[in-house]
Amino acid sequence: MRVILLGSGSYSGTPKVLCECENCSRARRFPQYRRTRFSMYIPQINVLIDPSPDLYYHMSYVNYPALSEGDFPPDEL
Numbered sequence: 001m002r003v004i005l006l007g008s009g010s011y012s013g014t015p016k017v018l019c020e021c022e023n024c025s026r027a028r029r030f031p032q033y034r035r036t037r038f039s040m041y042i043p044q045i046n047v048l049i050d051p052s053p054d055l056y057y058h059m060s061y062v063n064y065p066a067l068s069e070g071d072f073p074p075d076e077l
């Protein structure tokens, strides 16, 4: 079974706002070290595990069909 790891960062992702630790500083300088929040997707059974606020970005990454234009109603204020 194929499992897609969508994010591997902590609860706030990496880099964290205002954090000066080595990991966050490196992630600001080098984009390959940036991490979104943890989430997994299993395409065979169409299951999303632990969706995060980065969900739209994650689903765009796997070309999830429900993200195509017209599948979401417009925001109503």
Ligand SMILES: [Zn+2]
Binding pocket: 015, 016, 019, 020, 021, 022, 023, 024, 025
């Ligand atoms: Zn940090």
